[in-house]
Amino acid sequence: MLAMERLGNGQEPPRHPRALSSAPAELTCQRLQRIGEGVGKVVYASEHWVVRRERSSSEIIALIVIWKLARRIAHFIPGGDKLFERPSHRNRLFRVMMQSLILLVPRGLWYTTHIGEVWRIYRFRSERGESLAQTCLHGTALVPEEVIFPPTRVQVGGWPGWLEVSQATQRVEDTLYARLVELAEEGRFEEVEEWLNRFLELRQAGWSRGVFSMDAHLKNFGVCGDRVVLIDTGGLTDSWSEIQTRLGTEQNDVDPHIRLGMGSLLASRPDIAERFNSRWRAVVSSEGVRQHWPE
Numbered sequence: 001m002l003a004m005e006r007l008g009n010g011q012e013p014p015r016h017p018r019a020l021s022s023a024p025a026e027l028t029c030q031r032l033q034r035i036g037e038g039v040g041k042v043v044y045a046s047e048h049w050v051v052r053r054e055r056s057s058s059e060i061i062a063l064i065v066i067w068k069l070a071r072r073i074a075h076f077i078p079g080g081d082k083l084f085e086r087p088s089h090r091n092r093l094f095r096v097m098m099q100s101l102i103l104l105v106p107r108g109l110w111y112t113t114h115i116g117e118v119w120r121i122y123r124f125r126s127e128r129g130e131s132l133a134q135t136c137l138h139g140t141a142l143v144p145e146e147v148i149f150p151p152t153r154v155q156v157g158g159w160p161g162w163l164e165v166s167q168a169t170q171r172v173e174d175t176l177y178a179r180l181v182e183l184a185e186e187g188r189f190e191e192v193e194e195w196l197n198r199f200l201e202l203r204q205a206g207w208s209r210g211v212f213s214m215d216a217h218l219k220n221f222g223v224c225g226d227r228v229v230l231i232d233t234g235g236l237t238d239s240w241s242e243i244q245t246r247l248g249t250e251q252n253d254v255d256p257h258i259r260l261g262m263g264s265l266l267a268s269r270p271d272i273a274e275r276f277n278s279r280w281r282a283v284v285s286s287e288g289v290r291q292h293w294p295e
Ligand SMILES: Nc1ncnc2c1ncn2[C@@H]1O[C@H](COP(=O)(O)OP(=O)(O)O)[C@@H](O)[C@H]1O
Pocket: 035, 036, 037, 038, 039, 040, 041, 042, 043, 050, 144, 169, 170, 171, 172, 173, 175, 219, 220, 222, 231, 232, 233, 234
């Protein structure tokens, strides 16, 4: 409610997800494919919908340990930090082995370590992001559509073979990252630039609803028709001081297009990189965010 009152005139208000009397048929008539994963979730899809499996605490802790190991390895082997980045059978096996080790260590002990700290921050941000998305974004064009239905068992590829779900999200055509890679490979750089502008516009539309994504990388956004949408609500915050701290560190950082992983993608088009970086610096700044932020 509060979020609705904060909205300026002329904006579509957030809506509750549409409630269906049963799950969309395409979710139950086939085994769903695993199409993506992150630290907190594994995502399975049918043609038009995705469902999510939230990872368990031990799974998330295993991934944090692996991520820390990879960063250590990177000190000795160049590119070591990229070793575990892509989902693969080898990486999954390694994660499951690590998870078994983690289960041997009492939970209380993990909580006192730096790993426990990272895990707590991750959990906090993920829950806060989801609840902010519900009050400020759901049902708007800024996020994919959500539907809810009575708890339903669906078959999924790989372990655990099935899931019980009671909500589904509209499947995006591509992540923004995948779309940009594809367009760049085909030499369609005008469209690359157009999508990058839409990305910046989407971010500003989020700010005018009082939310800012602290985790604004290109795999957390998706493409629906001619829109960019936010697919990972995990990094959303409404805390102005947190946003300012983030903007402060970003200012002195490397070029925005490099930080977003577009170094090689835009290597042949420094002019586009240059234009994007200067637009980003002007828009993603304290002043830029404040211009949109609700009273
Ligand atoms: N609505 C969606 N449509 C298509 N793919 C999706 C959708 N939501 C997530 N994905 C895929 O799953 C990946 C992980 O989802 P994400 O929500 O970012 O999880 P995490 O919070 O664990 O990072 C995304 O990068 C994307 O590839």
